[in-house]
Amino acid sequence: MRPSLYGADLAHVHIDGYGFHWERAAPTVLKWLREGGVRKGTVVDLGCGGGQWLARLQAKGYTAVGVDASAAMIRAAKKRAPGAKLIRGSFADVKLPPCDAVTSLGEPLNYLPGAREFRRTLKQVQTALRPGGLFIFDVRTPPTEKVATRAAGKTGNDWACIAVIDESPTTQRLTRRITTFRRVGRNYRRSEEVHVLRLYTEAQIRDWLCDLGFRVRTFPNYGRYKLTPRQLVFVAQKC
Secondary structure (H helix, E strand, O other), rough: OOOOOOOOOHHHHHHOOOOOOHHHHHHHHHHHHHOOOOOOOOEEEOOOOOHHHHHHHHHHHEEEEEOOOHHHHHHHHHOOOOEEEEOOOOOOOOOOOOOEEEEEEEHHHHHHHOOOHHHHHHHHHHHHHHEEEEEEEEEOOOOOOOOEEEEEEEOOEEEEEEEEEEEOOOOOEEEEEEEEEEOOOOEEEEEEEEEEOOOOOHHHHHHHHHHHHHHEEEOEOOOOEEEOEEEEEEEEEEO
């Protein structure tokens, strides 16, 4: 059994300190939805986290559905987007409701355990989308040469977070060893999680989408929001 990710402490840290990705991506995603003819209807968000993007979708008049494997994230999403339908489980396994668009912001698809589950998720999306529906998501792609191990940290009012990050062009994986310290009463509680992301090339993902009948565009950024060099945005429209 795979260890659960985004337990209560890391979920709290992620919601409080790492919402910048969806916030900066949101204006361009909403623009792409409008331009693609999805001005209303149901939008499913894979990896909905704490529900902030779901709440934004609701505020724009969409019916929002969120999917996440983390129980702590689902609990948080219920509070932030009380009108949204929430489904706990793996994207590759849950049955998605009929919808007009699907989003996945912040590399959730890289958390799937392998290519088989990634492709099964794409099929799930293709089945759920109406003709002409949009699938907008970002992923991390593999490095082409060795990348040095690096560390990143951040603090909030009641927490601190440190991640040690390894990437491998050989295994096409990125591993984050994450340590959080969250204040509980007068003390801080330490928690640790290891996140392993499977990395796929643009060509691989494009081929999988095209095989399912999607028209595919890719972008290095969400409009003015610049991503890191090995992040990529896909905008796929169901034919």
